[in-house]
Amino acid sequence: MPKSVLxxxxxxxxxxxxxxxxxxxxxxxxxxxxxxxxxxTYPNFLIDVEAEQRLLLDHDHIVLMHPFxxxxxxxxxxxxxxxxxxxxxxxxxxxxxxxxxxxxxxITTGGPAxxxxxxxxxxxxxxxxxxxxxxxxxxxxxxxxxxxxxHASRQATPEILADAAAKFSAMLEGLxxx
Amino acid sequence: xxxxxxxxxxxxxxxxxxVSVPIAKRLGLxxxxxxxxxxxxxGPYVLNLVGDPENVMHTAEFGVVIMLxxxxxxxxPSLLWRLRTAILGMGGLxxxxxxxxxxxxxxxxxxSWQVALAVGLTLSLSSTAIVxxxxxxxxxAGTEAGRSTFAVLLFQDIAIIPMLALFPFLATLSVxxxxxAAKGALAAYPGWAQGLAVVVAVGLIVLAGRVLLRPMxxxxxxxxxxxxxxxxxxxxxxxxxxxxxFVGISPALGAFVAGVVLADSExxxxxxxxxxxxxxxxxxxxxxxxxxxxxxxxLVAQPWLILGLVLVLVLVKASVMFAIARAFGRKxxxxxxxxxxxxxxxxxxxxxxxxxQGAGVIPPEITALLxxxxxxxxxxxxxxLMAGDWAMRRFEAGSGEDRAPEIEExxxxxxxxxxxxxxxxxxxxxxxxxxxxxxxxHDADQVDVLxxxxxxxxxxxxTRIDLLRLAGAADAKLLIVAIDNDEKALELVETAREAFxxxxxxxxxxxxxxxxxxxxxxxxxxxxxxxAAAVRLGVKSLQIMGKPAFAAExxxxxxxxxxxxxxxxxxxxxxxxxFADYQxxxxxxxxxxxxxxxxxxxxxxxxxxxxxxxxxxxxxxxFERNLARKAKxx
Numbered sequence: 001m002p003k004s005v006l007x008x009x010x011x012x013x014x015x016x017x018x019x020x021x022x023x024x025x026x027x028x029x030x031x032x033x034x035x036x037x038x039x040x041t042y043p044n045f046l047i048d049v050e051a052e053q054r055l056l057l058d059h060d061h062i063v064l065m066h067p068f069x070x071x072x073x074x075x076x077x078x079x080x081x082x083x084x085x086x087x088x089x090x091x092x093x094x095x096x097x098x099x100x101x102x103x104x105x106x107i108t109t110g111g112p113a114x115x116x117x118x119x120x121x122x123x124x125x126x127x128x129x130x131x132x133x134x135x136x137x138x139x140x141x142x143x144x145x146x147x148x149x150x151h152a153s154r155q156a157t158p159e160i161l162a163d164a165a166a167k168f169s170a171m172l173e174g175l176x177x178x
Numbered sequence: 179x180x181x182x183x184x185x186x187x188x189x190x191x192x193x194x195x196x197v198s199v200p201i202a203k204r205l206g207l208x209x210x211x212x213x214x215x216x217x218x219x220x221g222p223y224v225l226n227l228v229g230d231p232e233n234v235m236h237t238a239e240f241g242v243v244i245m246l247x248x249x250x251x252x253x254x255p256s257l258l259w260r261l262r263t264a265i266l267g268m269g270g271l272x273x274x275x276x277x278x279x280x281x282x283x284x285x286x287x288x289x290s291w292q293v294a295l296a297v298g299l300t301l302s303l304s305s306t307a308i309v310x311x312x313x314x315x316x317x318x319a320g321t322e323a324g325r326s327t328f329a330v331l332l333f334q335d336i337a338i339i340p341m342l343a344l345f346p347f348l349a350t351l352s353v354x355x356x357x358x359a360a361k362g363a364l365a366a367y368p369g370w371a372q373g374l375a376v377v378v379a380v381g382l383i384v385l386a387g388r389v390l391l392r393p394m395x396x397x398x399x400x401x402x403x404x405x406x407x408x409x410x411x412x413x414x415x416x417x418x419x420x421x422x423x424f425v426g427i428s429p430a431l432g433a434f435v436a437g438v439v440l441a442d443s444e445x446x447x448x449x450x451x452x453x454x455x456x457x458x459x460x461x462x463x464x465x466x467x468x469x470x471x472x473x474x475x476x477l478v479a480q481p482w483l484i485l486g487l488v489l490v491l492v493l494v495k496a497s498v499m500f501a502i503a504r505a506f507g508r509k510x511x512x513x514x515x516x517x518x519x520x521x522x523x524x525x526x527x528x529x530x531x532x533x534x535q536g537a538g539v540i541p542p543e544i545t546a547l548l549x550x551x552x553x554x555x556x557x558x559x560x561x562x563l564m565a566g567d568w569a570m571r572r573f574e575a576g577s578g579e580d581r582a583p584e585i586e587e588x589x590x591x592x593x594x595x596x597x598x599x600x601x602x603x604x605x606x607x608x609x610x611x612x613x614x615x616x617x618x619x620h621d622a623d624q625v626d627v628l629x630x631x632x633x634x635x636x637x638x639x640x641t642r643i644d645l646l647r648l649a650g651a652a653d654a655k656l657l658i659v660a661i662d663n664d665e666k667a668l669e670l671v672e673t674a675r676e677a678f679x680x681x682x683x684x685x686x687x688x689x690x691x692x693x694x695x696x697x698x699x700x701x702x703x704x705x706x707x708x709x710a711a712a713v714r715l716g717v718k719s720l721q722i723m724g725k726p727a728f729a730a731e732x733x734x735x736x737x738x739x740x741x742x743x744x745x746x747x748x749x750x751x752x753x754x755x756x757f758a759d760y761q762x763x764x765x766x767x768x769x770x771x772x773x774x775x776x777x778x779x780x781x782x783x784x785x786x787x788x789x790x791x792x793x794x795x796x797x798x799x800x801f802e803r804n805l806a807r808k809a810k811x812x
Contacts, residue, residue, distance in 0.1 A: 046735040 217469020241460025250437020269333020387439030511573030523552030583638030
């Protein structure tokens with residue numbers, strides 16, 4: 001029985017992102033994958049909490065897909081976390097709605113891979129920088145997965161993008177089958 | 179019934195009013211005609227229920243005084259300034275032109291020049307009460323034709339004042355001076371002394387108005403008793419009227435001046451609303467007594483003379499006004515409407531005839547004739563307006579003789595139909611993003627104004643398929659329907675939906691019902707024209723009431739989302755069921771959804787100030803303490 005994947009997609013200027021377009025296109029072509037575009041759904045940041053929670057309940061795996069802005073996600077993702085992951089629902093007393101679901105961070109960065117280490121430009125590794133998301137997943141009793149990262153996305157050639165898209169697709173298929 | 183007592187007369191008059199005015203209104207004749215008919219019925223020629231209407235006329239004239247007071251009160255300088263060309267130009271020419279022709283005609287029929295002048299000037303006036311009310315009822319008060327008409331009426335209202343002042347001078351020269359008992363205490367003095375007295379009296383009123391009235395009003399208002407304020411306002415009018423009578427000119431003139439003096443006082447609206455009911459009733463009484471005074475025997479005796487008078491009156495007035503309106507650049511149809519609309523004699527003719535007769539300017543046998551003629555001309559006003567309306571439609575309908583549609587052809591991304599307050603904003607946003615838009619508006623004046631500002635605007639009726647096609651509807655992506663007329667907008671949506679199936683259509687909805695109709699016509703999206711602005715003001719209100727800016731902002735969004743969803747849900751009900759059931763469903767649904775909305779908004783905005791110690795907050799804090807304990811590594 002295939003599992004279902006919910007991709008929470010957040011990019012404030014999606015039309016200009018080649019990398020995210022490449023990744024999202026392959027994701028959309030897969031069965032059992034729902035791509036939910038947050039900026040398209042909530043242009044005024046007024047998130048429909050109940051609708052979001054229903055969507056989460058309907059899927060087995062959660063993927064947060066976004067560009068890595070300022071070592072974090074675009075602001076709508078933070079708003080989404082703030083209002084959707086409610087006390088008594090996602091965490092706290094009786095808050096077990098997401099328990100057992102997997103949580104994957106899928107990000108594109110501007111900097112190259114080697115800049116994300118202790119002696120690189122960004123000083124910290126991706127794993128370190130994603131700790132707040134990992135902690136969030138943890139509190140919601142989700143299973144934290146190895147993040148999917150496309151580095152230096154602006155410089156990526158069509159070949160690199162195609163390669164990344166294939167890997168992303170394979171990762172998603174793994175979730176569906178797993 | 180000659181010595182009918184007060185209660186009996188009041189009973190007769192009020193009954194006549196209550197019965198005939200509503201009937202007249204329902205027949206589309208307007209209230210003034212209703213009063214006239216009521217008067218005619220209870221008058222000596224039909225039921226003969228009242229004694230000499232002259233007695234009542236005296237009381238009723240006070241209604242005219244109050245009306246002039248209120249006209250003065252409404253003369254805001256800004257309005258006058260905005261309409262100055264129309265008022266002085268069109269209004270002035272109308273009174274002078276019509277007056278001159280009527281005077282000439284009168285002299286040709288053997289009246290002395292004084293009598294002819296008084297008659298001519300009086301007949302140049304039209305009926306403010308009837309015309310303004312009819313324009314409003316027909317929904318043309320706001321149009322170019324409506325504004326022009328209003329300007330002319332305004333000038334006439336003002337022109338009454340010099341006429342009232344002029345007539346006594348005509349009387350001193352009059353050969354028909356048998357009844358020339360000028361009323362004032364100064365009647366014995368020569369004309370120049372009377373003139374001086376008038377100037378002094380008016381100056382006195384102006385001075386008192388500036389210096390004394392405000393402190394007095396404040397003092398009276400401080401008593402906190404509403405009826406005392408009303409009494410004071412009435413006292414003011416009566417006092418001025420008495421003063422004016424003393425110096426021998428019309429009380430109405432004094433009342434008018436007093437009104438103008440008070441127009442910029444902070445008590446203006448208070449006075450207006452206090453006195454208005456008196457004006458209505460007393461004016462009604464006045465019209466009734468005019469109706470009762472209509473000499474039907476005269477009509478029976480000289481039907482052809484009177485009908486001839488009516489015909490000449492209407493013809494002269496309509497053609498003079500038509501010519502003036504054309505000269506001032508109004509279109510043929512508009513000019514016809516303005517001319518026909520103003521072709522009747524006015525209610526002030528009754529006042530002026532009564533006054534002129536009292537002052538010995540016009541002999542009674544002539545006023546009797548003219549009163550009948552004016553009353554009849556007023557009676558046919560609804561017909562005249564219907565003719566004017568027809569003329570306007572005829573000349574303006576389908577491309578119009580005046581101006582052919584002007585459409586810039588070619589490819590456009592978006593077509594904006596209706597380029598007023600609404601369409602302009604949408605159009606500007608789209609142009610900013612570089613989309614090629616084609617703008618259509620059917621209001622020629624609006625088009626010219628916008629072109630003056632350098633905007634490209636096409637002239638034409640967007641509901642016409644051929645014009646839409648010319649504007650490029652066949653290969654445009656989007657049509658914006660921003661017309662302010664709900665029926666036209668709906669018509670356009672339906673037409674365009676059928677003719678151009680691929681065209682997306684967004685529409686401006688006037689109200690909820692219109693929104694449903696547009697949804698039924700399958701628009702791709704709509705906005706209710708005042709909804710967003712009202713929500714914005716609601717947000718500002720919440721802020722003023724002390725809610726934090728962000729919370730207020732979010733409350734506005736939540737409210738909008740709730741209401742838009744409700745609109746969709748209720749639309750389905752609206753389509754599905756009868757209206758009575760729809761009302762019930764809406765009632766139930768509203769109660770339920772408002773409960774939900776309240777919950778959402780309170781959760782966000784807080785029930786009241788100081789909610790940080792509310793139940794929810796405490797609960798959350800307890801949880802956080804708990805969490806901190808658990809999180810501690812053991």
